[in-house]
Amino acid sequence: MIISVPKETYPGERRVALVPASVPPLIKAGSRVQVETGAGLPAGFTDNAYREASAEIVSDRHQLFQSADIVFQVRALGSNPHAGAADLDSMREGLVIIAPCDPLGNPAAVKQLAERGVTLFAMELIPRITRAQSMDVLSSMATIAGYKAVLLAADRLPKMFPLMMTAAGTLTPAKVFVVGAGVAGLQAIASSRRLGAVVHAYDVRPAVKEQVESLGAKFVEVPLETTGAETAGGYAKQLGEEFYQKQRELMARTVAASDVCITTAAVPGKPSPRIITAEAVHGMAPGSVIVDLAAERGGNCELTKPDQIVVENGVTILGPTNLPSEVPTHASQMLAKNLTNFAKLITRGSEFHLNLDDEIVRTTLAATRGEVVSPQVRDLLGLPPLKTPTDGAPPVTHLVAK
Numbered sequence: 001m002i003i004s005v006p007k008e009t010y011p012g013e014r015r016v017a018l019v020p021a022s023v024p025p026l027i028k029a030g031s032r033v034q035v036e037t038g039a040g041l042p043a044g045f046t047d048n049a050y051r052e053a054s055a056e057i058v059s060d061r062h063q064l065f066q067s068a069d070i071v072f073q074v075r076a077l078g079s080n081p082h083a084g085a086a087d088l089d090s091m092r093e094g095l096v097i098i099a100p101c102d103p104l105g106n107p108a109a110v111k112q113l114a115e116r117g118v119t120l121f122a123m124e125l126i127p128r129i130t131r132a133q134s135m136d137v138l139s140s141m142a143t144i145a146g147y148k149a150v151l152l153a154a155d156r157l158p159k160m161f162p163l164m165m166t167a168a169g170t171l172t173p174a175k176v177f178v179v180g181a182g183v184a185g186l187q188a189i190a191s192s193r194r195l196g197a198v199v200h201a202y203d204v205r206p207a208v209k210e211q212v213e214s215l216g217a218k219f220v221e222v223p224l225e226t227t228g229a230e231t232a233g234g235y236a237k238q239l240g241e242e243f244y245q246k247q248r249e250l251m252a253r254t255v256a257a258s259d260v261c262i263t264t265a266a267v268p269g270k271p272s273p274r275i276i277t278a279e280a281v282h283g284m285a286p287g288s289v290i291v292d293l294a295a296e297r298g299g300n301c302e303l304t305k306p307d308q309i310v311v312e313n314g315v316t317i318l319g320p321t322n323l324p325s326e327v328p329t330h331a332s333q334m335l336a337k338n339l340t341n342f343a344k345l346i347t348r349g350s351e352f353h354l355n356l357d358d359e360i361v362r363t364t365l366a367a368t369r370g371e372v373v374s375p376q377v378r379d380l381l382g383l384p385p386l387k388t389p390t391d392g393a394p395p396v397t398h399l400v401a402k
Contacts, residue, residue: 093117104269146187162196180264286314295319
């Protein structure tokens, strides 16, 4: 079996889907590993490092796809819609792609890959269960984003984060407000506390209060009905506009009292809820900073512009959309571990093993045998439900690799 790793083509993407340290376990399991020339350089991994790990370096990108049984990518077509389309003609029927691909935000791309006969595993669809934690790409990348967001805020804030007792007087600590206590939010809380800030946090899910307080932050109580704010899979659920309107009004006071706001509230496949209004921004002191990690889907702040820096009334608003790429070495290391663990789940030596009795495999499978098979993606495309996840295919399929 050949596992291939192409160079990422999304503008500004510095991560790579496999690091040299992850190559030997794949080879030991019975696979050959091919890496496109220069694929790891932006993340700090040379071609020689891959060679020393027994990977083959391939300069012909078309041949890399053509010879592959499985392809690892940081961004498959759905999350790289423009540059990624150039690879479609290189994809043969039966190719397996394991990658993040924004299936809920760009379902049409899943259909395009299905029409090529590609079997696609969309890593954003990994279920939030204990057994899947080592494969959870979203959590891995959210960890990086939460950490980096705090560094960006600290760099822009005209104050220092920690309390300091000096001969020139006492410097009070910065006040940080984190909105959303998922993985990114919890990492932002932890990183802010390490830098010495006083941290408050809010989430629509009251159940996360204990986690917030365990990191040394104070949980902001907002007296609103939040029943049903979480999906069965553990993700935040979109609530009604009336709820968000009341939420914005009640939170404006906390926002105004903060030096830094880091917002992380996102709903998979949906526009980001607007939580911080322009009016709330005007209530903040000049020099304050907002880092909006939900910018890719419109942002939690009304004034956010994706990948731009906005200054309004002296408040700096950052809208980064790809923070993990700014920490490419460790982001690639974590992503590679996630993809490698998943690959082990769907392979048996030199065979591809599709076991639809496994919840992780079944939930993550987005396309196979010419069909879009994910119920969520089919619904977004307006396609009727399938009788079974693979339109009548047996629960276990073996495909002998080259």
